[in-house]
Amino acid sequence: MTSNNIEQKPPMIAFVELVSGFWITQAMSVAARLGIADLLKNETKSVDDLAQATDTDTRSLYRLLRTLASVNVFTEVEQGKFALTPVGQYMQSDNPYSLRDLAIMHGDDWHWSSIGQMYRKFKEGKSVVHYRYQVDSYWEYLDQHPESQTLFNEAMVAVAKNFHTPFIESYDFSSFTKVVDIAGGQGTVLSSILKANPHLQGIVFDLPRTVDEAATFLEEQGIADRCQTIGGDMFKSVPEGGDLYVMSYIMADWDSDSCLTILKNVRQAIADNGKLLVVDSIIPPANEYSWIKWLDLFELCMGYGGPRTKEEYAAIFQGSGFRWANTINMNTPCSVIELVPV
Numbered sequence: 001m002t003s004n005n006i007e008q009k010p011p012m013i014a015f016v017e018l019v020s021g022f023w024i025t026q027a028m029s030v031a032a033r034l035g036i037a038d039l040l041k042n043e044t045k046s047v048d049d050l051a052q053a054t055d056t057d058t059r060s061l062y063r064l065l066r067t068l069a070s071v072n073v074f075t076e077v078e079q080g081k082f083a084l085t086p087v088g089q090y091m092q093s094d095n096p097y098s099l100r101d102l103a104i105m106h107g108d109d110w111h112w113s114s115i116g117q118m119y120r121k122f123k124e125g126k127s128v129v130h131y132r133y134q135v136d137s138y139w140e141y142l143d144q145h146p147e148s149q150t151l152f153n154e155a156m157v158a159v160a161k162n163f164h165t166p167f168i169e170s171y172d173f174s175s176f177t178k179v180v181d182i183a184g185g186q187g188t189v190l191s192s193i194l195k196a197n198p199h200l201q202g203i204v205f206d207l208p209r210t211v212d213e214a215a216t217f218l219e220e221q222g223i224a225d226r227c228q229t230i231g232g233d234m235f236k237s238v239p240e241g242g243d244l245y246v247m248s249y250i251m252a253d254w255d256s257d258s259c260l261t262i263l264k265n266v267r268q269a270i271a272d273n274g275k276l277l278v279v280d281s282i283i284p285p286a287n288e289y290s291w292i293k294w295l296d297l298f299e300l301c302m303g304y305g306g307p308r309t310k311e312e313y314a315a316i317f318q319g320s321g322f323r324w325a326n327t328i329n330m331n332t333p334c335s336v337i338e339l340v341p342v
Helices: 003-007 011-019 021-034 047-054 058-070 100-107 109-115 118-124 128-133 138-144 146-164 188-196 208-220 256-269 291-302 310-318
Strands: 074-078 081-084 178-182 201-206 227-231 244-248 275-280 322-329 335-341
Touching: 011 021, 021 058, 021 100, 047 058, 047 081, 058 074, 100 109, 100 146, 109 128, 109 138, 109 291, 118 128, 118 291, 128 138, 128 291, 138 146, 146 188, 178 188, 178 256, 188 201, 188 208, 188 227, 188 244, 201 208, 208 227, 244 256, 256 310, 310 322
Parallel strands: 178 201, 178 244, 201 227, 244 275
Antiparallel strands: 074 081, 275 335, 322 335
């Protein structure tokens, strides 16, 4: 849904569709859980066949698919027969850029019910997860619920592939020797960089329990011989020895003071001729439509930070020991901010 779509509709219709958007979120989550996109991978199928394959009620499933066809997730090619659209292909589990786990995660009970506490966030100030589960952050909740944590982690891997990695094909890595991925999770971004640049060595740096999982992932990707995993706390220090450091969607999770601490620690570690790539979302100005502004609400409710405007990023960088040298637009919700030491 774009601002142009809204502006082209009668105001009452636009209002009703906006406040009913959660129906589509749940419908997509259900379709993802049922594996509808996988069943439609190679051919058009009737709703009877789909209902039988998913052990669901035929009429109910038809109503779900008809709704999602109206927003271009599926298409009803003839009465009662459905096919995939390019949008729906992102729900296929074997799509290398699948966002199926993201759709399921948005309907996961902890996420769904926590967002329902948004009003209390504005009135009382704490994370919405606190009001639903009596914890301080969603990270704390996920630590206590391994199944939801696994789903969340898979969803974030999918987001990283789609949002964070497109710049790798065109960026010039030839002058660098070692890449350090700060809070790099299991190593999705770093593995993409190393596979595209065989001359590079790498370090995935994250919490000790996280880098244990990263070691397994890097082995599976066939790059473990070129990549170390180091556990630690980025608020205290980061590994030295890199000439390219990467922070993929890290600043969005933290307040400005915390971000400044991380940046200063990177500045202490980085080579004087090195670069820091901050992969994050930049909020466009004024009334311009952007999904990033929706994302900002999630971060407001769930975490401590959020995407920022250019001016807000610049204010943080000013005291960090880095200069903002360049911005790379990836045509995704994220941009690459290239920083150099000063």
